[in-house]
Amino acid sequence: MTALRAPCGTILANGEAAAVSTLALGLATATVGATRLPAGLAGAEATALATAVGARVADDGAGGTVMTGRGLGGLTEPDAPLAVTDGAALAVLCGLLAGHSLTAVIDGAAPPDGLGALLADASATVLAAGDGTRAPVTVRGRAGLTAIPAPDDPAQEPWTLALARVSAGLAAAGTTTACLPPVLAAVVADLLRAFAVPCEAAPAGALIRLTVTGEAETTPAVLPPDWPTVPAWMAARRAGEAPVVLAIDGPAAAGKGTLARGMAERLGLAYLDTGLLYRATGMAVRRAGGDPDDPAAAEQAARALRPSDLAAPDLRGEAAGDAASRVASMEPVRAALLDFQRSFAHAPPDGAPGAVLDGRDIGTVVCPDADVKLFVTASPETRARRRFMELRERGQDVIESRVLQDMKERDARDSSRGIAPLVAADDAVVLDTSDLDRDGALAASLALVAACPRLNRDAASGYEDSADPRTVPAKTAGSNRPAGQ
Numbered sequence: 001m002t003a004l005r006a007p008c009g010t011i012l013a014n015g016e017a018a019a020v021s022t023l024a025l026g027l028a029t030a031t032v033g034a035t036r037l038p039a040g041l042a043g044a045e046a047t048a049l050a051t052a053v054g055a056r057v058a059d060d061g062a063g064g065t066v067m068t069g070r071g072l073g074g075l076t077e078p079d080a081p082l083a084v085t086d087g088a089a090l091a092v093l094c095g096l097l098a099g100h101s102l103t104a105v106i107d108g109a110a111p112p113d114g115l116g117a118l119l120a121d122a123s124a125t126v127l128a129a130g131d132g133t134r135a136p137v138t139v140r141g142r143a144g145l146t147a148i149p150a151p152d153d154p155a156q157e158p159w160t161l162a163l164a165r166v167s168a169g170l171a172a173a174g175t176t177t178a179c180l181p182p183v184l185a186a187v188v189a190d191l192l193r194a195f196a197v198p199c200e201a202a203p204a205g206a207l208i209r210l211t212v213t214g215e216a217e218t219t220p221a222v223l224p225p226d227w228p229t230v231p232a233w234m235a236a237r238r239a240g241e242a243p244v245v246l247a248i249d250g251p252a253a254a255g256k257g258t259l260a261r262g263m264a265e266r267l268g269l270a271y272l273d274t275g276l277l278y279r280a281t282g283m284a285v286r287r288a289g290g291d292p293d294d295p296a297a298a299e300q301a302a303r304a305l306r307p308s309d310l311a312a313p314d315l316r317g318e319a320a321g322d323a324a325s326r327v328a329s330m331e332p333v334r335a336a337l338l339d340f341q342r343s344f345a346h347a348p349p350d351g352a353p354g355a356v357l358d359g360r361d362i363g364t365v366v367c368p369d370a371d372v373k374l375f376v377t378a379s380p381e382t383r384a385r386r387r388f389m390e391l392r393e394r395g396q397d398v399i400e401s402r403v404l405q406d407m408k409e410r411d412a413r414d415s416s417r418g419i420a421p422l423v424a425a426d427d428a429v430v431l432d433t434s435d436l437d438r439d440g441a442l443a444a445s446l447a448l449v450a451a452c453p454r455l456n457r458d459a460a461s462g463y464e465d466s467a468d469p470r471t472v473p474a475k476t477a478g479s480n481r482p483a484g485q
């Protein structure tokens with residue numbers, strides 16, 4: 001497997017996808033009952049592995065696979081070496097096997113550094129050939145693993161080992177924590193929840209900390225053919241519930257608007273580009289012949305602002321951006337625009353079940369209680385390039401180095417102002433889009449929304465009413481106790 005695709009684009013690539021696929025088959029084989037794994041998760045290698053450790057595997061008739069597992073601790077000892085072509089998948093597999101009283105040889109990929117030591121902490125043994133970095137690997141597992149503590153600085157741990165710790169933790173008493181990159185964490189959290197494994201997600205710097213409860217009573221998951229996807233809870237939210245608020249902040253041309261619009265469209269939410277309010281205010285001052293640095297003129301323009309002013313055709317240009325950045329540093333202007341933004345968030349137009357707002361201070365000032373906070377960023381050079389291309393496509397005659405310089409000045413002004421400066425909220429997830437295309441950034445953000453603990457908890461009853469049963473985890477049949485117990 002080279003990639004795991006969400007409906008909106010590639011969500012995990014290469015090793016990450018192989019590791020998630022292995023975790024999925026591990027969960028399926030450790031659950032009594034039938035789980036349908038979509039085609040993207042159950043490739044030939046995963047299917048062969050599941051069969052070799054005792055799961056029953058059948059075609060689901062739609063390109064996917066139905067795996068019938070034997071329960072936690074119920075895997076059987078393979079009678080031949082297991083073939084794994086990816087080192088991350090190998091690490092996850094070793095973690096899964098570590099909780100079983102069996103010995104297995106795994107051949108193919110090299111084990112990641114530190115895997116043996118990590119699983120030794122859980123009381124399992126991993127023996128690697130030669131210098132310990134080459135295949136084959138022998139795992140001697142045992143029932144009743146100890147949960148492996150996270151390292152002192154989890155951010156320094158490679159994600160391969162963090163995920164191996166999660167897979168070993170499924171069979172260990174107590175909780176296991178692992179810090180993973182946001183998209184991977186969200187997909188893993190979604191997968192664990194689909195099998196009813198208790199899992200909490202919380203931001204930890206640029207990573208997400210997952211806290212996973214081991215020895216949980218799992219139930220067979222029903223994963224939709226296009227998993228990973230956003231669960232149906234958004235559609236299932238009932239009238240009268242507090243609107244969902246998604247706050248997206250970050251510097252200029254980081255991709256906030258593109259992302260916010262995409263999320264609003266996918267989730268059926270209303271969208272407010274709050275930068276437009278400041279742009280319209282700045283341009284109103286300019287059009288009246290005033291100076292955007294004049295606080296009295298700026299406040300007056302902010303108070304006089306009407307929703308129809310946001311449709312003015314000249315608000316997207318750099319002149320408007322510059323004027324906006326100037327009026328935005330004035331407290332009375334911000335106060336005058338605050339009500340408009342909060343009303344939009346708390347009573348979204350057209351009866352939408354929630355709102356996405358993008359700006360600079362949504363997560364910190366406008367909506368500090370937002371359900372999900374993203375701080376979208378990218379390197380100044382990347383952002384300047386994007387803005388340059390955007391302006392050039394609009395027929396404007398611009399010089400890239402000048403755009404970069406203007407952007408750095410605006411960043412400095414937005415970040416250093418005394419009031420509502422551009423900073424990430426403590427509880428925001430930082431999403432760096434420098435190496436993500438539009439689809440990748442959207443997929444990552446939707447996955448984060450899908451993993452938001454509060455929204456998932458709120459949505460628990462909504463699942464039952466959902467018109468789309470594909471994302472409803474089956475809660476009725478099966479458990480993770482081995483058959484006959």
Ligand SMILES: Nc1ncnc2c1ncn2[C@@H]1O[C@H](COP(=O)(O)OP(=O)(O)O)[C@@H](O)[C@H]1O
Pocket residue numbers: 250251252253254255256257258259386387389390433436437438439441
């Ligand atoms: N992830 C991305 N990769 C490449 N280009 C992007 C990405 N996100 C946005 N863009 C482009 O960059 C420009 C700025 O994006 P925009 O969403 O307006 O940023 P912001 O709202 O943060 O100022 C637009 O031309 C947009 O199409």
Ligand SMILES: Nc1ccn([C@H]2C[C@H](O)[C@@H](COP(=O)(O)OP(=O)(O)O)O2)c(=O)n1
Pocket residue numbers: 251252253254274275276278279321324325328329358359360361362410414
């Ligand atoms: N919530 C907000 C939104 C924008 N601003 C300011 C900061 C920016 O310099 C200007 C213009 O913002 P806008 O998001 O439209 O600008 P970019 O598209 O990111 O270049 O307004 C703000 O201070 N608070």
